[in-house]
Amino acid sequence: MRIFEEMESEVRGYVRSFPVVFDKAEGSELFDENGNRFIDFFAGAGTLNYGHNNPKITEALIEYLQHKGIVHGLDKATMAKREFMTKFRDTILAPRGLQYKMQFTGPTGTNAVETALKLARMIKRRSNVIAFTNGYHGLTMGALGVTGNYFYKDESYGSRANTAFMPFDGFLGEGVDSIEYMRKFLSDPSSGVDLPAAVIVETVQGEGGINVASVEWLKRLEELCREFDILLIIDDIQVGNGRTGTFFSFERAGIHPDMVTLSKSIGGGLPMALLLMRPELDQWSPGEHTGTFRGNNLAFVASTQALSYWDNDDMGKVVEYKGNIIEEELKKMAADFPELEPQVRGVGMVWGLELAAGMANEASQEAFTRGLVMETAGADDQVLKFLPSLLIEEDILREGLQIVRDSLTALVEKQRKMITGEES
Structure with missing residues (x-):
């Protein structure tokens, strides 16, 4: 990463959130130079609705x-x-x-x-x-x-x-x-x-x-x-x-x-x-x-x-189906993690999970360590932003959502330990 720090302007942003050197990508998966796999819930900030390197x-x-x-x-x-x-x-x-x-x-x-x-x-x-x-x-x-x-x-x-x-x-x-x-x-x-x-x-x-x-x-x-x-x-x-x-x-x-x-x-x-x-x-x-x-x-x-x-209405049906999966899973997370003060909102395949102050950024960072790329949104970066490719495979979508759940679990456990003093 040294060349990026030495040569690229301080204005660079996403490289700080996802500090690896990416090498290859296919569909909804990214791979870094060491072959590590990441699920992509970012999709180029909405540029890759049809996935990375769409074969067509x-x-x-x-x-x-x-x-x-x-x-x-x-x-x-x-x-x-x-x-x-x-x-x-x-x-x-x-x-x-x-x-x-x-x-x-x-x-x-x-x-x-x-x-x-x-x-x-x-x-x-x-x-x-x-x-x-x-x-x-x-x-x-x-x-x-x-x-x-x-x-x-x-x-x-x-x-x-x-x-x-x-x-x-x-x-x-x-x-x-x-x-x-x-x-x-x-x-x-x-x-x-x-x-x-x-x-x-x-x-x-x-x-x-x-x-x-x-x-x-x-x-x-x-x-x-x-x-x-x-x-x-x-x-x-x-x-x-x-x-x-x-x-x-x-x-x-x-x-x-x-x-x-x-x-x-x-x-x-x-x-x-x-x-x-x-x-x-x-x-x-x-x-x-x-x-x-x-x-x-x-x-x-x-x-x-x-x-x-x-050419037909199949894509609209696909977005509705996968969007319902995202909505259902996010609402379950909101119910399971009340201490994070979650709020769910969205439509189609653009969804947000608003969390208590500072938690969204921590959740995004935690998710990245577990192999998921997703950004935050909102005036205070208080919202986890779900923006996967419209063509993401259902099993990969569910795998990514499970990573989000696991990341929230880790944050809640960290909070509990801080409150009880276990980390000291």
Whole structure:
């Protein structure tokens, strides 16, 4: 590990949580340079919904490269892009009755968010944007401005300009209607909140702690945006691409956002981000918003293969089945470890187990020593985050969940010994 400490910036993060040198990966398993096996409940922070080195994707990439297919193409027309766009239209948009144009931005999610914010402000001729508590949308300047977590912010960045934050569903507790709260700010000319160009929201806040917006809340948010002529942007970068059980996370609410940002698993494991927009919102002039790596043709090839998992409703059924396993096991753990003050929340195959202060990080570290990779989420890293591949085998899923249970057992035993003084 010495070379990483000597040469890589202090900003490195995950290598500190998982301090081994990884060498190989297949499906939902990782192997370090010494051959030690780890189950992956992290999935590249949601990038690997279809697993590591998915054979269908790998074979298509090898064939494309051997054919000497275009790798870098800016926004030129290529066969790889044509096949991807056709597949996305026919497999994802058309069956859902969605009519969106797509804009390829840059290689990562924050590029899609920046594009959406810029376009919304240009169309509406307003600079303000409403975001939500605990939201996470990226760390470039505009995206950082609509990200809620103070850890990532500093006044010297000037990142909060032209952004107003409102309470996400449930943030103010039961009995407080946050939509009516927003309505008051928008309707009162003395509220201090300028009429925004757009509202940007995750239907499930991944980094924010697995906070799930209710169907009713999402419907009423859409109605509020229509009432005040505000564009609704859904950030589906982490919890889209099938993570909640439907391809888009907003499908369960039956809403129709004006724009949708996609990245992470849309590239089949390779860098790609795009913005979906209603056709009438496509008001760019040619070349007005560009990026050198907006045409990742290898990602087009990979994504075309990944999208074939959505040719029918089998994938949705798989996510529902495995999601039920996760939910059932987490609820059992919550009942069995009350001293950890557990709370369970999630949908599909994105779940969180909130624990007492400091316990989630300890549980993640303990799980890693037992051969499981999983991260934490939430403002205080208080939530164990369950984000396995959608294709994880059931036996490996259950094995990983047992490791979590064993890790919690170890933490409780450690607490007991500290209280009784046995460790001294």
